[in-house]
Each structure stands twice: as C-alpha cells, then as structure tokens.
Amino acid sequence: MSAGRFIAVVGPSGVGKDTLMRAMVAARPGLRRVRRVITRPADVEGEGHEAVSEAEFETRLKDGGFALHWRAHGVRYGVPVGVAMDLAQGRDLLVNLSRGVLAEAQARFRPFAVLHLVAVPEVLAARLAARGREGADDIAERLEGADAALPEGVGPVVRIDTDAPPEKLAKAALRALYPVRA
Numbered sequence: 509m510s511a512g513r514f515i516a517v518v519g520p521s522g523v524g525k526d527t528l529m530r531a532m533v534a535a536r537p538g539l540r541r542v543r544r545v546i547t548r549p550a551d552v553e554g555e556g557h558e559a560v561s562e563a564e565f566e567t568r569l570k571d572g573g574f575a576l577h578w579r580a581h582g583v584r585y586g587v588p589v590g591v592a593m594d595l596a597q598g599r600d601l602l603v604n605l606s607r608g609v610l611a612e613a614q615a616r617f618r619p620f621a622v623l624h625l626v627a628v629p630e631v632l633a634a635r636l637a638a639r640g641r642e643g644a645d646d647i648a649e650r651l652e653g654a655d656a657a658l659p660e661g662v663g664p665v666v667r668i669d670t671d672a673p674p675e676k677l678a679k680a681a682l683r684a685l686y687p688v689r690a
C-alpha cells in the first residue's frame with residue numbers, strides 16, 4: 509500500500525480554507541480533513557477544531573502529541589501526531605496549515621502537495637468582518653500578511669483563487685490534485 513498524500517491547505521485568514529476543504533471532502537469519498545487542536549474557543553460555524561487551554565496544549569506538546577505546531581495571532585495550533593498513521597494507511601489528508609510550517613511539513617511527510625488559496629484584499633476584509641471574531645485592528649493586521657509568499661522549494665503548489673462558489677472551487681482543486689490519466 510502506498511502512503512497517503514499530505515495536502516497542506518494554506519492562505520490568509522478569511523480566504524475560505526475550511527469551506528473549500530469541506531466541499532472537497534464532500535466531493536471525494538475517502539479524502540479526509542484533519543481536525544486541528546487550537547487554543548481558541550470552539551466556533552460552531554468555524555472549522556470544528558478541538559478547543560484546548562494553553563496549559564492543555566503545552567502538556568500535549570511536551571508529551572509528543574503534535575506532528576506540527578505553531579503560533580499565529582496569539583493563538584497556538586497543533587496537528588495531531590495521529591496523522592502519520594492515517595497517511596501510512598494510504599489516506600489522503602487535507603491539513604489547514606500556516607505557511608510558516610510548510611517546509612517542516614514537506615520534510616516530514618511524503619507525498620506532499622500544497623493548495624495555496626488566494627483572494628483580493630476587499631474580499632478577505634469582508635469575510636473576516638462577517639465572521640465576527642476579529643476587530644478592525646486585527647483584520648488590518650491579518651490583511652498585512654495576506655500576500656506573503658510561500659517558502660522556497662515547497663510543492664507542488666496548486667493555486668486557487670477563491671472568488672467562486674465552493675463546489676466549483678472544490679472541483680478545480682480536485683482536478684489539479686487528481687488528474688485523470690489516459
């Protein structure tokens with residue numbers, strides 16, 4: 509059995525990573541989303557992460573509970589170590605990642621691919637305001653880093669502009685990731 513593919517989904521806050529991942533999983537049986545561990549309260553309409561305290565996150569980190577972890581915007585994020593087992597069993601995984609850990613993820617997991625989601629700043633600002641988690645200053649801070657480049661050497665990279673309905677974007681992403689072989 510061949511290893512499953514680690515598919516890193518990256519892009520700025522508000523670009524639609526979770527929405528696209530849900531649509532992709534719905535359209536392709538067997539494709540799975542990884543549930544992250546985050547030091548932020550649960551959000552019914554968000555990604556469905558596991559909400560933990562700083563102390564719980566630190567305990568899990570010390571116990572080797574994360575395959576990857578990072579901090580962004582005052583929040584800690586962790587990808588459970590169990591992803592390695594899923595990949596070893598041939599399961600392809602969609603993982604919402606920070607651009608800052610892409611090189612580490614690629615070094616650790618093969619095969620590897622990146623879905624790089626982009627949107628114009630006005631769309632991002634409207635989406636961030638609509639979700640109601642950030643104030644105006646936080647939104648401005650998130651928009652400043654929205655066009656940050658991906659690290660050199662990661663890939664292959666599939667770039668998706670999220671200015672279309674999620675189902676259409678999911679089809680485009682899946683075609684790029686799973687091209688039909690003649």
